[in-house]
Amino acid sequence: MTAIEVRDLTVRFGDFTAVDRVSFSVSRGEVFGFLGANGAGKTTAIRTLCGLLTPTEGSVSVAGLGFEDGGAAIKSRVGYMSQRFTLYNDLSVAENLAFAAGLRRMGSTALKKRASELLGFIGFDRGLDTLVRDLAGGLKQELALAASLLHDPEIVFLDEPTSGVSPASRERFWNLIARLTDSGKTVLVTTHYMDEAEHCGRIGLMAAGRLIALDTPERLKSSVFPGPMVEIDPGAVDPRAVAGLAAEPGVVSFQPHGQRFHLNAVDEAAWTALERRLPPGANARRIRPSLEDVFIRLVEEAGR
Numbered sequence: 624m625t626a627i628e629v630r631d632l633t634v635r636f637g638d639f640t641a642v643d644r645v646s647f648s649v650s651r652g653e654v655f656g657f658l659g660a661n662g663a664g665k666t667t668a669i670r671t672l673c674g675l676l677t678p679t680e681g682s683v684s685v686a687g688l689g690f691e692d693g694g695a696a697i698k699s700r701v702g703y704m705s706q707r708f709t710l711y712n713d714l715s716v717a718e719n720l721a722f723a724a725g726l727r728r729m730g731s732t733a734l735k736k737r738a739s740e741l742l743g744f745i746g747f748d749r750g751l752d753t754l755v756r757d758l759a760g761g762l763k764q765e766l767a768l769a770a771s772l773l774h775d776p777e778i779v780f781l782d783e784p785t786s787g788v789s790p791a792s793r794e795r796f797w798n799l800i801a802r803l804t805d806s807g808k809t810v811l812v813t814t815h816y817m818d819e820a821e822h823c824g825r826i827g828l829m830a831a832g833r834l835i836a837l838d839t840p841e842r843l844k845s846s847v848f849p850g851p852m853v854e855i856d857p858g859a860v861d862p863r864a865v866a867g868l869a870a871e872p873g874v875v876s877f878q879p880h881g882q883r884f885h886l887n888a889v890d891e892a893a894w895t896a897l898e899r900r901l902p903p904g905a906n907a908r909r910i911r912p913s914l915e916d917v918f919i920r921l922v923e924e925a926g927r
């Protein structure tokens with residue numbers, strides 16, 4: 624079952640094209656990740672899929688709904704946690720939930736029932752009269768998630784929900800995402816954290832408004848780097864001597880990673896030959912390519 628279907632979506636602001644002929648579909652129950660550098664067009668695409676911006680061109684179907692009514696029906700059926708913090712620091716937890724429910728025209732009985740379910744879902748154990756400003760960053764984000772779920776939407780858009788929160792809180796948040804999709808909800812999420820992207824069923828990589836890759840994390844890795852991937856630690860050797868390998872035949876990519884380098888060879892035979900040219904004292908070990916390796920490579924290719 625398809626939750627989101629996007630065909631040649633283009634969004635322009637005046638002469639500027641923020642989203643450029645993007646096509647993809649997301650199945651019900653999927654965690655779909657949007658990745659890309661700042662300004663790539665992720666938020667613009669999400670705001671369009673939430674019914675907040677009108678497509679300039681192309682077609683969009685979200686929960687089976689289109690833009691015939693200007694996005695109103697879509698807006699009422701999806702949950703959206705925006706990139707900017709959406710709760711009010713000066714209001715209490717209860718007041719924030721009541722405010723969010725008011726925007727959805729929810730009655731007080733429905734609010735009470737839903738709020739207690741959702742606070743249970745996020746494991747909230749503070750008082751309802753706690754001011755949001757007094758909550759830790761991770762807890763605020765969990766509460767913002769709960770607020771976006773009040774009307775029980777089947778599709779939830781989360782725009783950088785874990786930006787700036789602690790690693791432990793990020794893990795907690797991703798557990799909540801997994802539980803949402805287990806219960807049949809569809810989640811489209813953006814993140815700049817590559818470890819989080821690994822949790823997505825599929826990833827769409829955006830660069831300058833275009834969707835330049837779309838696949839599962841594993842398939843992206845094996846298609847972008849079919850040959851062996853090696854991490855080279857120069858140790859006491861002059862790193863410039865190691866960097867000389869970049870120009871050797873059989874090298875698909877060569878990227879600095881901190882003090883080390885990641886080298887991808889075209890195949891095993893090429894790596895065997897390259898290994899012999901490694902300066903004595905430098906160490907090489909086989910690694911699995913990371914999503915970061917994949918994205919650096921894809922963005923580099925797209926920029927050519």
Ligand SMILES: Nc1ncnc2c1ncn2[C@@H]1O[C@H](COP(=O)(O)OP(=O)(O)OP(=O)(O)O)[C@@H](O)[C@H]1O
Nearest residue numbers: 636639641659660661662663664665666667668706
């Ligand atoms: N309302 C607007 N008017 C004009 N330009 C806009 C508007 N909204 C966004 N843009 C531009 O569109 C481009 C894409 O922005 P967008 O916010 O979608 O990127 P993003 O991928 O979400 O980036 P980030 O990772 O920083 O959140 C940027 O160059 C931005 O300046």
Ligand SMILES: [Mg+2]
Nearest residue numbers: 665666667706
């Ligand atoms: Mg954004």
